[in-house]
Amino acid sequence: MESPHTADRPRLVSRSVPLADPVPSFRTLLDAMEPPRTVWNAADEACVVAGGAAATLTADGADRFDGIRTAAERLFETGDVHAGTEAACPRLFGGFAFHADGADADDGDTPGDSDDDHTSPWAGFPDARFVFPRVQVTRTDSGPWLTVNAVGPSATPAAVEAKLDEERERLLAHGEGAAAGPRPGITDRRRTTTPTGWRQAVRNAVERIDAGTLQKVVLAQALEVDLGDDLAVADILDRLSDKYPDCTRFLVEPDSDPPAAFFGATPERLVSLRGRTVETGALAGTTGRGETPAEDEWLAEELLTDDKNVHEHELVAETIREQLAPFAASVSVGERAIKRLATVQHLHTPITAELADDTHVLDVVEALHPTPAVGGLPPDRALETIRETEPFDRGWYAAPVGWIDAAGNGTFAVGLRSAVATRRQATLFAGVGIVGDSDPDAEWDEVELKFRPILDELEA
Numbered sequence: 001m002e003s004p005h006t007a008d009r010p011r012l013v014s015r016s017v018p019l020a021d022p023v024p025s026f027r028t029l030l031d032a033m034e035p036p037r038t039v040w041n042a043a044d045e046a047c048v049v050a051g052g053a054a055a056t057l058t059a060d061g062a063d064r065f066d067g068i069r070t071a072a073e074r075l076f077e078t079g080d081v082h083a084g085t086e087a088a089c090p091r092l093f094g095g096f097a098f099h100a101d102g103a104d105a106d107d108g109d110t111p112g113d114s115d116d117d118h119t120s121p122w123a124g125f126p127d128a129r130f131v132f133p134r135v136q137v138t139r140t141d142s143g144p145w146l147t148v149n150a151v152g153p154s155a156t157p158a159a160v161e162a163k164l165d166e167e168r169e170r171l172l173a174h175g176e177g178a179a180a181g182p183r184p185g186i187t188d189r190r191r192t193t194t195p196t197g198w199r200q201a202v203r204n205a206v207e208r209i210d211a212g213t214l215q216k217v218v219l220a221q222a223l224e225v226d227l228g229d230d231l232a233v234a235d236i237l238d239r240l241s242d243k244y245p246d247c248t249r250f251l252v253e254p255d256s257d258p259p260a261a262f263f264g265a266t267p268e269r270l271v272s273l274r275g276r277t278v279e280t281g282a283l284a285g286t287t288g289r290g291e292t293p294a295e296d297e298w299l300a301e302e303l304l305t306d307d308k309n310v311h312e313h314e315l316v317a318e319t320i321r322e323q324l325a326p327f328a329a330s331v332s333v334g335e336r337a338i339k340r341l342a343t344v345q346h347l348h349t350p351i352t353a354e355l356a357d358d359t360h361v362l363d364v365v366e367a368l369h370p371t372p373a374v375g376g377l378p379p380d381r382a383l384e385t386i387r388e389t390e391p392f393d394r395g396w397y398a399a400p401v402g403w404i405d406a407a408g409n410g411t412f413a414v415g416l417r418s419a420v421a422t423r424r425q426a427t428l429f430a431g432v433g434i435v436g437d438s439d440p441d442a443e444w445d446e447v448e449l450k451f452r453p454i455l456d457e458l459e460a
C-alpha cells in the first residue's frame with residue numbers, strides 16, 4: 001500500500017531554468033553527469049543528457065509495458081512541476097527487453113549456446129526499466145534548459161531549487177571541455193555465429209518459409225569485442241551524431257556491477273505519439289553505399305525495384321498498418337523511398353495515424369513490438385525461430401527504447417546499430433530479414449554493414 005500524500009507534501013518535484021552561455025558541449029555534459037546516465041537525441045526532438053535517478057521503475061515479463069505504464073501514472077499523479085518549456089516537463093527514459101521472458105532468461109538448449117559460466121552482457125538489465133533523472137539538460141531550439149527532479153518524502157521545492165542553483169554552477173564551470181579522445185581500439189573479437197552456422201541457420205529459415213509455416217524472420221548475430229582502452233561513451237555518441245545526424249542516439253545505464261551501458265544510433269523509429277497523432281514507419285530492405293554519387297543512385301534504384309527487398313519491406317508496412325488499425329480513426333501510409341545513411345541505404349515508408357481515443361504511448365508500443373522489421377511473420381513462429389536459432393540473448397537489442405511523459409505522450413526508437421558494453425568489453429548486434437529467396441552470403445555481408453556504425457567507433 002502506498003501511504004497517502006497531502007497537497008503540501010507532493011511526491012514529485014521538478015524545477016527547470018534556462019541555462020545561460022557558455023553551455024558545455026554534449027560530451028562535457030555527459031561526462032559531468034552522475035550515473036546512471038541517460039541520452040536521448042532524436043533528430044527532430046530536443047537533445048536530452050541526464051544523470052542520476054530520482055526514481056527508477058522496473059517491470060518484468062509479458063506485462064512489462066503495462067507494469068511501467070501503471071507505475072508511471074502513479075509517479076506522475078502528484079507532481080509539483082515548474083518546467084518553463086514543454087521539452088523540460090517530467091519524462092521517464094528507458095526501454096524494454098526484446099523477448100517477453102526477458103534479458104536474463106535461460107533460453108534452453110540453443111545450438112552453439114555459450115557455456116553457462118559466461119555472464120550475459122545483459123545481466124544488469126531488467127525486462128523493463130525507466131529512470132526519472134535527477135539532473136537533466138534539455139537542448140531545445142530556443143536554448144538549453146536545466147532541470148532538477150526529486151521524488152519522495154524529502155522532495156521539497158526549496159531543496160530542489162537549491163540543487164538547481166548548485167547544478168547550474170557546477171555544469172557551467174566545466175566550460176566547453178576538452179576535445180574527444182582517440183577511439184579505444186579492439187584487441188580481440190569473437191563472433192557468436194560461424195559462416196557455416198549462419199548458412200545453415202538461413203537455409204533452415206528459408207525451408208520453413210518454403211514450407212509455408214513462416215513468411216519472414218529477422219535473424220541476428222552478436223559480435224563480442226575486447227577493447228584496448230576504456231570505453232568513452234560520450235566520445236562515441238558525439239562522433240555518431242556527426243556521422244548519423246538522421247539517427248536517434250541513445251544511452252541507457254542500468255544499476256549494474258560492473259557498470260554497463262546500452263547505446264547506439266538507430267535509424268528506426270517505432271512510434272511517436274503526441275496527443276492522438278502517431279508517427280511511425282516501416283524501415284526494412286537494405287543495400288550498401290556507393291563509391292560515387294552515381295553508384296549510390298544505382299544502388300538505390302536497384303533497392304527500390306528489387307522484388308525480394310520490396311516484398312520484405314511491404315510485409316512490415318502492411319503489418320504496422322494492421323496493428324495500428326484497432327486504435328486508429330485513420331491510418332495513412334506514405335510513399336516508399338530511400339533512407340540513406342553513412343554506411344547503408346534502406347527502404348522506408350512513413351506511416352501516420354490519428355487515434356480514435358486517448359491512448360498511452362506504451363499501449364501503442366506494446367501493439368507494435370516487435371514489428372516484422374526486427375521479428376517476423378507470423379510473429380509467434382518468427383519469435384520461436386529466433387529463439388531456436390540465435391546462440392545469444394538479444395537482451396534490449398532490437399527492442400523499444402525511448403521516453404514517456406505524464407500525459408502518455410512519448411517517442412520510442414528500435415534499439416538497433418547498438419552495443420551493450422562494460423569498461424573494456426562490448427557486444428554488438430546486427431540482424432537481417434530473411435524471406436524465401438534470401439541468400440546466406442549476401443545476408444552475412446548485410447550483417448557486416450550493420451555492425452559498422454558502432455564498430456567504426458571502437459576500432460582504433
Ligand SMILES: C=C(O[C@@H]1C=C(C(=O)O)C=C[C@H]1O)C(=O)O
Pocket residue numbers: 218220268283284285286346373374398416417429430431432433450
Ligand atoms: C535488424 C536490423 O535492422 C533492421 C532490418 C533491416 C533489413 O532487414 O533490411 C533494415 C532495417 C531494420 O529494420 C539491425 O540493424 O540489426
